[in-house]
Amino acid sequence: MSEISRHAPLLDALADDLAPVRPLASPLLRALAWFAALAGLALVLLVAAADIGALRQRMAAPDALAAALGAGATALAAACAACLSGVPGRSRWWALLPLPPAILWLGASGVGCLDASPSSVAPDGTGGCAAIILGLSLPLSLLAIVMLRRTCPLRPTLTACLGGLAAAAGAAALLALVHPHAATAADLAVHVVAVALVVAANFAAGGRVLGRAIASAIVLRSPAGRRSMPGAQSGAKAK
Template sequence: MANEGTLDAMVARLSADLRPVRRLPSPPLRAAAWIGAALAMAVGLCFFCDLPALRERLAAAPDMWIAVAGSTATAVLAALAAFELSVPGRSARWALLPMPTLLMWISASGLGCLRTWGMPSPSPMGPVGEAGHCLTHIVMLSLPLMALMMVMVRRACPLRPNLTALVSGLAIAAASATLLNFDHPFDASATDLLAHLVAVLLVIGANQVIARRAIADPLRR
C-alpha cells in the first residue's frame, strides 16, 4: 500500500503542470489555410501587374495557360500531400498525389520552346536578363511560403521528415512559379525554361535542408 501511495504521489507531481494538447485542424483545412496565404499574395500582386495584358498572354497560346494550370494544381495537391504526410500513420503514397499535375506542368512549360511563333514582350531584356528575373523572383516569392509551411508542418511532428520536406518544397516551388506569372512578361525560351528549372530545384533543395532539420528537432527532444 505504501508503494502504491508513493507511485500515485509521483504520478500526481509529474502531471501537475501538464496542459491539454490542442488538436491540430485536419490536413485539408491546414492545406487550405496555406493555399489561402498564397492566394493572398496573388491578390497583392494583382495591384502591381497589368491584368488585361496577363489575360491576353495566357489566352494567346495553349501551352501558357496549361502550364499555369499545372503549376497551380501541383501547388494545391502537393500542399495537401505534405500536410497528410505530416500526420503520423499516413501512407507514404500521399507523395504521389501531385505527380500527374507535375508532369502536366513540366510538359506544358516545355511546349513554349517548340512553338514556331514568339509571344510579344514589353520588356527589352535579353535571354540572360529574363532568366535572372525568373530565378530571382521565384526564390523571393518562395521565402514567405516556405516560412509559413515550415511552421505549420513542424507542429504536426511528422515521422517522415525527409519525404514531408520534399513534398512541401514542391508545393512551395509550384506556388511561386504560379505567382511569377504576375510579374514575368516573357515568352518561354530555352534559357528562361532552364532558369525556371534551376529556381524550382533550388527552392525544393533549400526547403529539404532547412525544413528537415526544423521538423526533426521535436523528434529529438
C-alpha cells in the same frame, strides 16, 4: 496498494503540469489555409504589379493557361502531401500526389517553349525570373514550415521537400501573373533549376527543423524524458 501510494506524489506532480493540447486541424484544412495565403499573395501581385491586359493576352494561349493552372495545382497537391506525410501511419505513397499536376505544369511549359521566340527575351530576363521564384519561395517556405512544425513526420526530410515543392510551385504560379513574355526553353531551364534549389534548401533547413521537432517529441514521451521534466523531479523528491 502500497505500490500506488509510493508513486502517488510523482503522478500528482505530472498531473499538475498537464495542459490542454489544441488538436491539429485536418491535413486538408491546413493545406487549404496555406493555399489561401498563396491566393492572397496572388491578389496583391495582381493589384500592385500585374499588367492585366498583357496577362489576359498571355493566358489566351492554352499552353500558358495550362502551365499556370498546373503550377498552382502542384502547389496545392504538394502542400496536401506534406501535411499528410506529417501524420504517423499515413502511406508514403501520398508523396506522389503532386506528380500528375507537375507533369501538366512542365509539359504545358515545354509546349509553350516550342512557340516562343528567344529574340523577344531580354538578356537578363531569365535571371530576373529565377530571382522572383527564389524570392517568393522564401515566405512560402517559412509559412510551410510553420504549418508543419506541430506535426510529427516520421520522414522529416520528405515532408520538408514536399513543403519546398509547394513553395516553389506556388512561386512559379505567381510568376506567371507578372511574366512579361511567353516562356522560352531558357526560361524553363532556369525555372527548373530555381525549383530544385528551393526544394534542396527546404531539404537542408526544413528537414533539420522538423527532425528536431520529432526528436523532442520522442524524448518527452520516453521514461527518461518524463523523469527530466520539472514536475517529475519535484514528485521524485516528494517521494
